[in-house]
Amino acid sequence: DSGVTQTPKHLITATGQRVTLRCSPRSGDLSVYWYQQSLDQGLQFLIQYYNGEERAKGNILERFSAQQFPDLHSELNLSSLELGDSALYFCASSVGGQGGQPQHFGDGTRLSIL
């Protein structure tokens, strides 16, 4: 058990809809990362938050947004969903926000767009 909790585990929705994925980091971790895993793109970094502030952006679409709340949990919002957004979305957390610190991953949310 990594200590990172992601909900829901599975999400099935239709094109054009909006969903929210939730992540609770390990106790004591201030940084949260979101990654997308798909068959064609592999594992890609989306966005990082550190102690409530956005720290870095990766290949995140404009239709996607995220935030980190004062209790350090984070939410990833995906809107105007397309078939290609079907993927496994992972949240990871680390103590600090710098590279070199191991990131601990949740079990992911599997998003299926019908």
Place this chain on the structure above:
Amino acid sequence: AQSVTQLGSHVSVSEGALVLLRCNYSSSVPPYLFWYVQYPNQGLQLLLKYTTGATLVKGINGFEAEFKKSETSFHLTKPSAHMSDAAEYFCAVSGFGTGRRALTFGSGTRLQVQP
């Protein structure tokens, strides 16, 4: 920019045989290197990491990796494969500075262990 190349998307070994999974990286700054393992329907579990210091790094489940700067490699090895080692393995790199804090992953290597 940083990148990771994993040679071989599928590797098959016999139980008890040596496991060797290859990883080469590219980074303009001193890299931090990681190996993660992913079992079916699970998240990624950290196997081992290299940050600074000793170049031979030991991890969990009997795995180890050696950082070779001259070869820009960080290959993962295990002397004797177990059936439970069957999984997908990802090499990743990160570093200091803007744009490098997050992990950049390789495409993964699926390890199959034959009885």
